[in-house]
Amino acid sequence: MPGLTSSQTVGPYFHLGLIRDGQSSLVGPETKGERIAIEGLVIDGPGVPVTDAMIEIWQANAAGRYDHPTDTQDKPLDPAFHGFGRAAVDKTGHYRFETIRPGAVPGRGNALQAPHIAVTVFARGLLLHLNTRLYFAGEPLNETDPVLGLVPDEARRRTLIATPVATAPIPTYRFDIRLQGPGETVFFEI
């Protein structure tokens, strides 16, 4: 059996290989669903903005289906939405995506997962990327979401909830990522 390949840091020069124009917008004119923006700041242990991080997101379409062969749910695919986005933070540590609000997808057992976005963080100083999830404030399904339920501490659970900060030109949610220290984001081993 071949052994698993180890992770190494993305380093400070990842833009060269990974960043292209247009990666941070997941939507086109034909995309179905409620358009939203997601923005946030990445900060390190002492609270200093991280200016060389990369964020990737993966999400279901508005109907709650992933554009992937493993997802065989009887829900429509959207040919104008593939669910993947990537953004490098800017010189102030901020990132921004334009996407749509995902539909709910099934969890394990008979559970329904609240609408959420898988968020992956890469940076110099991270030898292995970090996985977290973004949920939406005010979503009733959050109360019964099985993954939020893995985080018993209310203050820690709040690090996974994006909060509305603007309604125009499109509804905008804020999702800061604290790598370390007070208010540290919940990261998952998947």
Next chain:
Amino acid sequence: MSDVFNDVPAGTHPAYASPEYKSTMLRAPSRPLIRLPQTLTEVTGPRPGADIVGPTEADFTKCHGGEALGERIIVTGRVLDEDGRAVPNAVLEIWQANAAGRYNHPVDTHDAPLDPHFEGNGRVTTGEDGSYRFQSIKPGAYPWGNHHNAWRPNHIHFSLFGPGVATRLVTQMYFPGDPLLALDPIFNCIPDADARARLVSQFDIDVTQPNYALGYRFDIVVRGRHATPMEN
């Protein structure tokens, strides 16, 4: 029953907090990660097309109307899972320093020349048998600020989308016989010696193209799958 990805064997990935690599100390999470039993979100994942990652570019040795300086290399291998099954249609994004050890990147201020005929990036997709191949220039070593007289070994960065979010991988390929490997904190943060050895490519005379370029083999292995009663 649904398939989920296997657990990662202990010692394969570095610890987030690895004091020898100083940048980890302010960026590694201080709280233990919370184990998330994989759901549809984690067993699916992006399959980005050329519109997102850019078109296929498998020859890094020529650009802007000329040939890059340095020792030409061919890098080839297969992307497999832990059961030895080929991973077809995996997108590999690749970037590296030039022969002088300088990245074509504004943050890189190393006092070594840029090469007007070398950008140092490209993308390939694996075939049905999981194989990939590209040609480039052997990257140079370069100094970095981690400790006194710190030098990164020759390396090429790889970013890989496998079948799901849980198989996302970013790694670095090294070269055999590099004396800097023993001194490199990023490489040596991997606890398992066999896992470290797997990041070192192998020189292969059969990949080597006569009168043109040296050949190296580098296989990439992502997590395999097993069935689990995800419905229960």
